Amino acid sequence: MSHESASPRQSAAEKYLPARGKRVALCVTGSVAAYKAALLARLLVRAGAEVQVVQSRSSREFVGPATFAGITGRPPLCELFDADTGGELHVELAAESDAVVVMPATADCLARLATGRADDLVTATVLCATGQVIVAPAMHPSMWSHPATQRNVRQLTEDGRVTWVGPVSGEVASGDFGEGRMAEPEAVYGAIIRQLSLDAWQGRRLLISAGPTVEDVDPVRFISNRSTGKMGFALAERAAARGAEVTLVAGPTELPTPFDVTRVDVRSALEMQAALSEAAGPALSGTDALIMCAAVGDYRLEQAHATKLTRGGEGLTLELKENPDIIRALASERGGKRPVLVAFAVETEETELVLRARRKLERKGVDLVVANLARDSFGREHNVAVLVSEASHTALPELPKPAVADHVLDWVLARLVGSAVA
Numbered sequence: 196m197s198h199e200s201a202s203p204r205q206s207a208a209e210k211y212l213p214a215r216g217k218r219v220a221l222c223v224t225g226s227v228a229a230y231k232a233a234l235l236a237r238l239l240v241r242a243g244a245e246v247q248v249v250q251s252r253s254s255r256e257f258v259g260p261a262t263f264a265g266i267t268g269r270p271p272l273c274e275l276f277d278a279d280t281g282g283e284l285h286v287e288l289a290a291e292s293d294a295v296v297v298m299p300a301t302a303d304c305l306a307r308l309a310t311g312r313a314d315d316l317v318t319a320t321v322l323c324a325t326g327q328v329i330v331a332p333a334m335h336p337s338m339w340s341h342p343a344t345q346r347n348v349r350q351l352t353e354d355g356r357v358t359w360v361g362p363v364s365g366e367v368a369s370g371d372f373g374e375g376r377m378a379e380p381e382a383v384y385g386a387i388i389r390q391l392s393l394d395a396w397q398g399r400r401l402l403i404s405a406g407p408t409v410e411d412v413d414p415v416r417f418i419s420n421r422s423t424g425k426m427g428f429a430l431a432e433r434a435a436a437r438g439a440e441v442t443l444v445a446g447p448t449e450l451p452t453p454f455d456v457t458r459v460d461v462r463s464a465l466e467m468q469a470a471l472s473e474a475a476g477p478a479l480s481g482t483d484a485l486i487m488c489a490a491v492g493d494y495r496l497e498q499a500h501a502t503k504l505t506r507g508g509e510g511l512t513l514e515l516k517e518n519p520d521i522i523r524a525l526a527s528e529r530g531g532k533r534p535v536l537v538a539f540a541v542e543t544e545e546t547e548l549v550l551r552a553r554r555k556l557e558r559k560g561v562d563l564v565v566a567n568l569a570r571d572s573f574g575r576e577h578n579v580a581v582l583v584s585e586a587s588h589t590a591l592p593e594l595p596k597p598a599v600a601d602h603v604l605d606w607v608l609a610r611l612v613g614s615a616v617a
């Protein structure tokens with residue numbers, strides 16, 4: 196039996212960096228939304244990418260070059276002859292970049308791209324790019340819906356070299372509402388990761404359950420637990436950003452749906468079981484992996500009371516019926532080793548955490564149990580987890596939930612691609 200234990204230092208060094216060593220040319224044009232390009236630059240740098248920002252002249256009225264230089268570690272380029280490269284800057288930029296992104300793309304920028312203009316560094320770089328260019332338009336809804344802009348969008352779509360991200364409907368800088376608001380940096384980041392096929396999660400189907408379940412007692416009362424859903428939503432968000440097709444079956448929670456995730460909302464354990472069975476398909480053939488992160492209530496009332504229970508002066512006894520063990524039932528449907536199955540185990544006692552997790556692994560018939568203590572996980576932004584498989588266990592240090600999610604996803608992926616994993 197191998198015992199691995201990652202120190203926080205070690206784990207930071209080994210952190211999963213989906214865009215490590217990739218070069219991204221981030222072209223920024225003149226819109227109020229330009230500040231969000233700085234957030235995208237930060238996401239990309241954190242993911243390990245080398246980011247070269249290219250600013251149009253007007254974009255500098257909105258965000259100064261120092262901001263981008265501070266985030267990316269290299270000064271933005273602006274003019275066609277900005278750097279003494281001994282060659283043509285736009286040609287080299289396009290050739291050296293693994294992805295070319297325009298965010299935000301103004302109405303004027305789209306007009307110029309649609310006509311093949313190349314009179315500044317942004318348009319010349321886009322014209323030189325041989326692959327798909329990711330474009331995130333941002334403008335007032337009146338400008339977006341104008342026939343001229345729509346004609347330009349159609350032209351660029353027909354030319355077949357643009358991957359559009361947004362725009363979305365919502366509030367724009369002027370305070371007006373409508374279609375034209377730029378997609379959020381996370382959405383553009385997801386499109387870049389997908390375009391570069393940076394992760395072997397690309398195209399794999401992942402089913403995740405999250406949050407609490409709720410069992411109604413009467414129209415105003417229910418039995419539930421303290422789960423907030425943060426861990427399961429972090430798993431869904433990270434998996435989608437890595438290119439997986441994610442279905443998230445969520446118990447009641449206020450959390451927003453992560454970008455590019457299909458969400459099915461449920462309330463009770465039985466509803467969760469039905470939704471998971473439907474999404475998993477016959478003999479679980481509809482998914483490559485299932486991560487059962489939800490805190491499923493073990494008991495329910497046979498039948499919720501139709502009207503509010505009233506005080507009787509003699510106390511109240513509720514008869515509870517056991518809910519099915521959803522993951523155990525699903526695991527029993529699995530023919531071979533697919534899909535990969537992961538359960539979570541929340542404990543309140545630290546003693547024999549690994550041993551009890553391994554017993555759970557056997558009892559439920561899953562491949563991995565993520566064991567954690569309620570005090571470390573419920574409602575918190577961080578988690579302290581131990582990944583327990585049949586053969587070994589890995590104790591992770593305290594990490595933000597998205598980082599825990601990456602460790603779990605890496606383990607599952609290693610199982611899926613058949614590489615050696617304990």
Ligand code: C5P
Binds near residue numbers: 491519
């Ligand atoms: O047995 P225990 O509740 O500790 O197991 C926790 C794991 O089992 C979690 O993955 C949880 O989602 C799952 N579970 C389930 N159905 C239940 C109770 C728990 O699938 N009724």
